[in-house]
Amino acid sequence: MKNNKYMIVYNELAEQIKNGKLKPGIKLPSEHELSSEYHTSRETIRKALTLLSQNGFIQKIKGKGSVVLDVTKYDFPVSGLVSFKEISQRMNMEYKTHVEELELIVPDEYIRDQLDLSKKDKVWKVVRVREINKERIILDKDYFNKKFVPSLTKDICEDSIYNYLENELKVNISFAKKEIVVEEATDEDRQLMDLNDYEHIVVVRNYVYLKDTSLLEYTESRHRLDKFKFVDFARREK
Amino acid sequence: MKNNKYMIVYNELAEQIKNGKLKPGIKLPSEHELSSEYHTSRETIRKALTLLSQNGFIQKIKGKGSVVLDVTKYDFPVSGLVSFKEISQRMNMEYKTHVEELELIVPDEYIRDQLDLSKKDKVWKVVRVREINKERIILDKDYFNKKFVPSLTKDICEDSIYNYLENELKVNISFAKKEIVVEEATDEDRQLMDLNDYEHIVVVRNYVYLKDTSLLEYTESRHRLDKFKFVDFARREK
């Protein structure tokens, strides 16, 4: 967590909106008032409010003020990198992760291409099945560049790899590109998941970049289609 | 198009990146240099660069500079509200819109609920089929609150409703919530689209809000699953 002034303001206000101290519909104090409350400049307050509005907490209206939005309506986290653990905990469900595969491999051409690797680079391949309420409905296949992730264990994979990367290895994840398509289910899908009779599967491909723009990870998250849901905010900048 | 200084800087740089004058991998001039080039302050330049990085054009690296990313890789627009017309033009495809329905209705409960309406409010219902390369692959069902959109014509629907709303009616669209799920195809889907034998359909639900946080529009965009693709950037803020 960053300790900038604007992040402090952001976190305090976000917390109050999430726990209901600031209720949907009411107006926040004006930027002028907030800046004297927090003993900071108006631009710094504006940075915090801009973040809040980008993340769906408030709505800024010129000439009027900033209105608190109803965040309880939004059942999924505001877009971004979110791990399976976070989601299932937030949804309050019984969940379990099965690590099916965990090995250091020399990647095939497809993965080498996806991860922008040279021929001698090695990658960690992790295959995990996610079980929610007794059903195996998600198949996660992750490929990490060994250069950035020297070691991985089964324990880490069963918990949250993102936690490990960010808190232990201090890897600087900066942004990700996400792609959602529907494809025909493969034999592997049918083998590892409770696919019922669905012939198709929702594939979410994630490309995770580091601060220096190099590719850390390529991930395929394969979801049984009846259990898939994706929610996103889109801000209008123009 | 806004005429702020930072939007001018943003648009000029975005244009140069899109048309290849600024190639992927090279570094932009420093913020200091850009501010004297554009005769403006550094904060204004920073606003433009922040927008560029949020939209996937560049990557800012502390202590080093701003690197141009490869936008040609990203075949779909950066997240946000994007109209069908924009997409098909960008993809350079032959496209056509069939307006199947256009009427002022008293909405049923489902729509009333989605749009947060009272019992006497009326809505425009617009049903359009999108044909790309001779195949009818998208079914768009839009519901507009009549309060904000007093009139609609077939011509407008065949062009771009967003254009009409923003440029003619000057409606202030501020943000949207998007939801993607897969559902069983309905008889209507099969009737209006070239569905082949697909039993499922990708449904994108859009809730479009005005600046004063009231709901302008609820949209269902139903895509044949083999032609569906969604791409999104996720920035990491922490």
Place this chain on the structure above:
DNA sequence: TAGTGGTCTAGACCACAGA
């Protein structure tokens, strides 16, 4: 008209990267 958020400025100091 008074108050709001939107834009913009000209500085300042900091943390980080690289020679």
Place this chain on the structure above:
DNA sequence: CTGTGGTCTAGACCACTAA
């Protein structure tokens, strides 16, 4: 060490809203 981007300030003027 220099140069980069990140944060922050104290003002200014503008456009919009509502009384």
